[in-house]
Amino acid sequence: MDTAVTLRFASQPVDLSALGRALRGRIIEAGDPSFDDERQVWNLAHSAQPLAIVRAADARDVATAVGFARRNGIEIAVRSGGHSLAGHSTGDGVLVIDLRDLRGLHIDPAAGMAWAGAGLTAGEYTAAVAEHGLATPFGDTGSVGLGGITLGGGIGWLARKHGLTIDSLLSVEMVLASGQIVTASESENADLFWAVRGGGGNFGIVTRFCYRLHPVDQILGGALVLPPTRDVLRSLVPIAAAAPDELTTIAMIMPAPAHPAMPEEHHGRLSLVLMFVYAGDPEAGRAAIAPFMAVAEPYGVLASPMPYPGIYELTAGGAARHASTTRSVFMRTLDDASVDAMMAAIDVIPAGSMIQLRVFGGAMSRVPATATAFAHRDAAVQVSVMSAFVDEASAPAAVAWNRGLFAALEPKSTGVYANFLEDEGDARIRAAYPAGAYERLAEIKRRYDPANVFHRNQNIAPR
Ligand SMILES: Cc1cc2nc3c(=O)[nH]c(=O)nc-3n(C[C@H](O)[C@H](O)[C@H](O)COP(=O)(O)OP(=O)(O)OC[C@H]3O[C@@H](n4cnc5c(N)ncnc54)[C@H](O)[C@@H]3O)c2cc1C
Structure with a gap:
């Protein structure tokens, strides 16, 4: 097979067959029957045409692929689960180093x-x-x-x-x-x-x-489906932050699920779906979620003891590939102006869009900010505006809604989580690494990757 192709990033045609022969794993190129599926990533907004995909069998294969790409001036994308919101694990003309076969x-x-x-x-x-x-x-x-x-x-x-x-x-x-x-x-x-x-x-x-x-064995897991009112939003952070460490919540303003435990009249009704895990005694878990129900009568309550992996069954829908866009902020509190902005946005929320709120504290906040490159240990809450595109025609309106709410929330932002960034520019990458973390990362980058070989990511330029 003739594998010589002209690359966007290389000045000479590159013969990929030499790479194929050097691998214990395999290389998948355009024309291979599986290529079209293999190249897809979770966020279909970043559907791209890589040069080829290396399914590495071990660390040596990864090193071989890195060396080959460098010698031939080919851009590298790294893929593990393919869920990058920014689509960084693929790209036009790149060599995808795909780790999915590293399953030990x-x-x-x-x-x-x-x-x-x-x-x-x-x-x-x-x-x-x-x-x-x-x-x-x-x-x-x-x-x-x-x-x-x-x-x-x-x-x-x-x-x-x-x-x-x-x-x-x-x-x-x-x-x-x-x-x-x-x-x-x-x-x-x-x-x-x-x-x-x-x-x-x-x-x-x-x-x-x-x-x-x-x-971690049995948990109490599930969701409280609450009316998305101003009072519910205002009480979310104080209640969730005061709960025992065993309780972690992730709330989503979205249509209520058509779950058998939900009264049918509420199916699809815009709600604050407060998903939770109580990693401890289920009875203590019921007590821990009670304060949320004191604020407003839930539309429905789904709360059952389950083995911990059971919670992933409830969120399995998130695995489905679709095109989407996200903007996210960390905040120290959810103040009235931010709640008002969300209430106004809820009134005109497009189909496929949602607002996700995660309240922190507990063990993650007790780690010193300088202990790891993730330094936002004092964030109280994360608000993420997530818009899945239901079709191409409605996408521009969904993006406009998404960016409108983000603009209203951003003045209160204390930073952002790198994994919830798209390609939003250097200032936002810096916002992911406060208090000297960015500078320290840039220095370490210079020592380990001075040529910035690994740059399809939230890129820290070598200093
Ligand atoms: C549906 C959904 C739910 C999510 N929920 C959460 C959540 O609850 N909490 C949370 O923290 N995040 C969450 N995220 C964000 C998620 O953590 C990031 O998108 C993450 O980058 C995805 O990892 P991946 O390996 O699947 O992605 P990939 O697209 O494979 O990788 C993303 C990037 O990470 C780097 N990378 C991946 N693997 C390696 C590796 N082995 N070595 C070096 N670099 C590597 C590369 O730069 C790569 O481009 C969610 C994302 C989605 C789509």
């Missing part, structure tokens, strides 16, 4: 740790370790890849009880821009280990993660 998982319950390949999803890992009554904190949706969520920070259902994903990260194996395969931990390459705990894919390609495991 070694669970050591006695030592309370697990080594996991970067190709696993949060849901796969969570289901496997739950067999031992254990868990590591990840996000709200099981289909998200370990790679992206961990390197950005990882804010999910156990954030208040056990912290961010990175707070349970013990060590990583990674391939540097030089092709060298190294370990980073508190005791080895400690600067790199600090940087990968929040600094994203800037410093190399992580092939394996070692996580701490926590005892």
Whole structure:
């Protein structure tokens, strides 16, 4: 097969067959029957035509692909679970280094740790370790890849009880821009280990993660479906922040689900769907959610004891690929002006759009801000404006609504979570890394990737 193609980023045609022969894994090029599916990522707004996809079989393959791309002047995109909101795990003309075949998982319950390949999803890992009554904190949706969520920070259902994903990260194996395969931990390459705990894919390609495991067995999980009133919004942060650490909530202003536990007359009704995990005794969990129901009579209550992975079944819809756009802010409080802005936006919310509110505190906030590159430990709440495009014709109106609400909230923003950024410019990347974190990351970037080989990410330029 003739694989010589002319690249956008290379001055000479490149013969990919040499790369194919050097790999233990495989290379998938345009024309391969699986290429069209393989190239797709979660956010279909970033559907692109990569040059080829390397399905790496091990860290050596990753190093081989990095070396090949560098020698031939080909841009690299790194893919773990493919859920980048910004579409960074693909691109026109890029070589995608796809880690999905790195699926090794070694669970050591006695030592309370697990080594996991970067190709696993949060849901796969969570289901496997739950067999031992254990868990590591990840996000709200099981289909998200370990790679992206961990390197950005990882804010999910156990954030208040056990912290961010990175707070349970013990060590990583990674391939540097030089092709060298190294370990980073508190005791080895400690600067790199600090940087990968929040600094994203800037410093190399992580092939394996070692996580701490926590005892998490039965939880109380589900959702309170509340009317989206001003009072409900105003009480959300005070109640959720005062709750026991076991309770972590993620609220979404969206149509109520057509769930059998919901009275039919409320199906599809615009609501504040307060999803929650109480990682402890289910009866204590019922007491912890009671204060929300004192503010307003719920349209419906879905609350059941379940094994921890059960919560991912309730959010499985999030795995479906679609085109979308997101704008997000951290805030110290949800003040009246912000609540008013949200109430006004709710009145004209387009189909497919929602406002997501996450209240923090607990374990994630007790880690010192300088301990990891994720430094927003004092954020009280995150507000994310998320718009899925139901069709092409209505997309411009959805974007206008999304940006309108974002503009109203931004003056109160104290920063942003790198994993909830799209391509929004350097000032927003800097807002993800406050209090000297950006400068420290830029310095570490200079040492490990001075040529900025890994730049399809929330890019920190080498200093
Ligand atoms: C439906 C949905 C729900 C989400 N929920 C949450 C949530 O609850 N909490 C939360 O914190 N985040 C959440 N996110 C955001 C998510 O953490 C980021 O989008 C994350 O980057 C996705 O990781 P991924 O591996 O699936 O993505 P990918 O698109 O594969 O990777 C994104 C980028 O991360 C870098 N990267 C990925 N893997 C590696 C690696 N092994 N080595 C080096 N760099 C790598 C690369 O720069 C890559 O382009 C959600 C996203 C979606 C789409």
